[in-house]
Amino acid sequence: MTVEEKVGQLFVVEVYGQDANTVSPQSAARNQALYGVDTPAQVIGKYKPGGVIYFDTGRGADNLRDPRQIATLSNGLQLAATGQRKPIPLLISTDQEGGSLVFRLTAPATAMPGNMALGAGRSAAAAHRSAVVIGTELAAVGINQNYAPVADVNVNPANPVIGIRSIGENPDLAAELVAAQVDGYHAAGVAAVAKHFPGHGDTATDSHFGLPEVTHTREQLEAIDLPPFRAAIARGVDTIMTAHVVLRSVDPSGAPATMSRPILTGLLRDELCYDGLIVTDALDMRGATDTYPPNVAPVEAFKAGADMLVLAPQMDVAYAAVLEAVRSGQISNRRLDESVYRILRLKMRRGLFDNPLVDVELAATVVGAPQHLADAQAITNRTTTLVSNDFGLLPLSREPRNVLVTGWGVTTTRLIGEAITRRGQSVAVVETGLTPTQARIDEVAALAAGKDLVVVSTNNAANVNAATGLPTPSAAAQQAFVAALAATGTPIIVSGMRNPYDISRLPAVSAYLATYGYTAHAIEALGGALFGDINPAGRLPVTIPRSDGSGALYPFGHGLSYDGLAMMM
Structure with a gap:
């Protein structure tokens, strides 16, 4: 390989468009703006990158529509890569974590539960099966690397970016389920990626928008953050992704972990004895770009110990900067070869040199297969947690009643309403948004006063501003809304649809x-739990603190069932 080809292998790029070779006005404009070419295949031809990452329309890439289209795109990109002077297949990646927050493939792809739901279910077998299903569907469409599982231990209820992406606050539980997921992805033939090293679970800043600092001592790091990564390494995890976080107990310089040699080489390589692939978190995130210009970030991350550079902004600048660093001796040829070797080794282990192409028609039968959907529902049914039932209202009888379903989420409230309607109830659905106005609160509270029951969905109603300690506007509005509903005297059931902490700031x-x-699947499980079709089995994978900071409102492991007993771990 030439030096230019080796440097190309270090980069993971995004491409715009649904087909490798089709020139469409919108995708061509984006590819031209980023790379100076029209099509995804031309991007591969220009840079000869080691990897591509797929995104949905949310980021504008529009790579992911249906199984046949995704598989066809993957095949086209692989043909472009293997048609070069050196035929080297691509690592094709995406973020399919499961759950409701970070996922790229939508229906008909199977929506497996997210990490914190798996943490509530407490089943390593379920975590393994979930990863097998996700991995099998990704492999079917030509995605051979998944940026999952999240290995962060969420010990900060105010964490704005991890939350339910984490298994929970207990390092041992997180380690067990992370290891199970690594095994599951590998069993499906997909490279697993444990993220975000050395741990993003105790931050109050989202690294997409700033540079968080983890203030853990070295002892806390060992006890809290590292166990899931150690477990992943023990299971032979293919890849570990870095975090844009400052960890002064390991690197007093204040450099983010992505650019920190003491963290990536000293801690991860030397102390944890990890010899797999290290990939950066996206280098276009503010946690990287606020400190490091486009010509500096990729060079510093590589010098720190990263092997692959994900989403470097200004690709021409980034590529030229790394190439010049090699030519000038700032990066040695030996160091370059070490990373290229790891990249090629992973591709070989995953069988990409033998056959990087997939069966387009088979993909349509694998993605969303009936057994996968059944597994998703069965696993999710074991995750719903009944946190409080102080008045013994649940489970509900099938006696007909007039029910108001309200709160956050147009689709969420509609699906809750449908689940309750199927169980013989007369249901009205009134969605209020994330931040209901006072007028809307008054309107819906008046409607609730004439109902037999109200079911309310909340979304991060316990959120606080990290700087002030006060509720965020959306949280304050939701708290006021639930208080107004409770004041009507109508029985109120609240379902916290995201982080489980909402009850800490709601009225009784x-x-x-x-x-x-x-x-x-989560909403169907909720409907089953409300009426006793499912006996709630989930247990809190985090502690719900009291709003005044005086201790635990509900401890880790708490969960009620309909035998009247609290299940404690």
Whole structure:
């Protein structure tokens, strides 16, 4: 390989468009702006990158529509890569974590539960099966690397970016389920990626928008953050992704972990004895770009110990900067070869040199297969947590009643309403948004006063501003909304649809459940739990603190069932 080809292998790029060779006005404009070429295949031809990452329309890449289209795109990109002077297949990646927050493939792809739901279910077998299903569907469409599982231990209820993406606050539970997921992805033939090293679970800043600092001592790091990564390494995880976080107990310089040699080489390589692939978190995130210009970030990350550079802004600048660093001796040829070797080794282990192409028609039968959907529902049914049922309202009888379903989420409230309607109830659905106005609160509270029951969905109603300690506007509005509903005297059931902490800042209600997500499977499980079709089995994977900071409102492991007993771990 030439030096230019080796440097190309270090980069993971995004491409715009649904087909490798089709020139469409919108995608061509984006590819031209980023790379100076029209099509995804031309991007591969220009840079000869080691990897591509797929995104949905949310980022504008529009790579992911249906199984046949995705498989065809993957095949086209692989043909472009293997048609070069050196035929080297691509690592094709995406973020399919499961759950409701970070996923790229939508229906008909199977929506497996997210990490915190798996943490509530407490089953390593379920975590393994979930990863097998996700991995099998990704492999079918030519995605051979998944940026999952999240290995962060979420010990900060105010964490704005991890939350339900984490298994929970217990390092041992996180380690067990992370290891199970690594095994599951590998069993499906997909490279697993444990993220975000050395741990993003105790931050109050989202590294997409700033540079967080983890203030853990070295002892806390060992006890809290590292166990899931150690477990992943023990299971032979293919890849570990870095975090844009400052960790002064390991690197007093204040450099983000992505650019920190003491963290990536000293801690991860030397102390944890990890010899797999290290990839950066996206280099276009503010946690990287606020400190490091486009010509500096990729060079510093590589010098720190990263092997692959994900989404470097200004690709021409980034590529030229790394190439010049090699030519000038700032990066040695030996160091370059070490990373290229790891990249090629992973591609070989995953069988990409033998056959990087997939069967387009088979993909349509694998993605969303009936057994996968059944597994998703069965696993999700074991995750719903009944946190409070102080007045014994649940489970509901099938006696007909007039029910108001309200709160956050147009699709969420509609699906909750449909689940309750199927169980013989007369249901009105009134969605209020994330931040209901006072007028809307008054309107819906008046409607609730004439109902037999109200079911309310909340989304991060316990959120606080990290700087002030006060509720965020959306949280304050949701708290006021639930208080107004409770004041009507109508029985109120609240379902916390995202982080489970909402109950800590709500008034007393008849019952509170945590679903850790709002997939269709999670909402069907909620409906079953409300009426006793499912006996709630989930247990809190985090502590719900009191709002005044005086201790635990509900401890880790708490969960009620309909035998009247609290299940404690």
